[in-house]
Amino acid sequence: MxxxxxxxxxxxxxxxxxxxxxxxxxxxxxxxxxxxxxxxxxxxxxxxxxxxxxxxxxxxxxxxxxxxxxxxxxxxxxxxxxxxGDSPHPGPERLSPRDVQRLRFSAPPPGRDGYAAAEVDTFLDVVAATLAHAGPTGLSSQDARAIDFCPAEPGGPSYYADEVDAFLDVVVRTLTEQEQKHTAS
The missing domain is CATH 1.20.1440 (de novo design (two linked rop proteins))
Known part of the structure; x- marks a missing residue:
């Protein structure tokens, strides 16, 4: 933007x-x-x-x-x-594996719960692999919609849930577009 x-x-x-x-x-x-x-x-x-x-x-x-x-x-x-200081994000329709790999989420604000960092990081690896190998295999938009991250253990590494959820929306839109392009071809 x-x-x-x-x-x-x-x-x-x-x-x-x-x-x-x-x-x-x-x-x-x-x-x-x-x-x-x-x-x-x-x-x-x-x-x-x-x-x-x-x-x-x-x-x-x-x-x-x-x-x-x-x-x-x-x-x-x-x-x-x-x-x-990274170059501007190319937009959800052009989300790349590199974008996903470079993404870092904030820790949750004091008093707020967050998602378990290791679980979110694993999901990001799957998203990056799916985007790198566009096609019928890998993560689907329905899979991404259904993901339910576990809350982090108290004191454990965690990511701000609102930021993760916002990015998850971008992933769902990207995968939906990718699926539509694949079925059209």
Missing amino acids: TTEDERMARFARTPAGQRGYDAAEVDAFCERIAAAFQGSTMLTAAQIREHEFAAAAFGHHGYDRDQVDDYLDRACVDLEYARR
């Missing part, structure tokens, strides 16, 4: 009878994300993940919640790459 991508984020409005996220609040937060990519403000992936939007006022069509959540997932991953 580029700063311009952040500023130009567009989301569908919810249909009548459904309340999406408050549009003005989402727009303001997208501006803040753009500022973080420019380096003019500090914003972490955890702060993005923990931000909660108010529902649109009754009678107003807010932004589609799923579209906004998917956008925030991508922003978290891209912001993490930018924070480490």
Whole structure:
């Protein structure tokens, strides 16, 4: 994502009878994300993940919640790459094995549980191998959707569950696209 991508984020409005996220609040937060990519403000992936939007006022069509959540997932991953000084993430449709191998998750914040690091690392190895050998073998999008990581033992190595879950969403989308391309050919 580029700063311009952040500023130009567009989301569908919810249909009548459904309340999406408050549009003005989402727009303001997208501006803040753009500022973080420019380096003019500090914003972490955890702060993005923990931000909660108010529902649109009754009678107003807010932004589609799923579209906004998917956008925030991508922003978290891209912001993490930018924070480490890596080249920008190519996007979920082009997630590479190298992207997966270089990925590092944060430890959970104090008082929050995390996933067992060894279990997540093993899963990342499977994802990287699957992406390296695109085809009908390996991890499927359904397998990735069904993954259920164990919580880390108290005091043991762990990863922030929200970051892992956000990346898992990217993996599911990538594998789904890969499967669709394979069945189309």
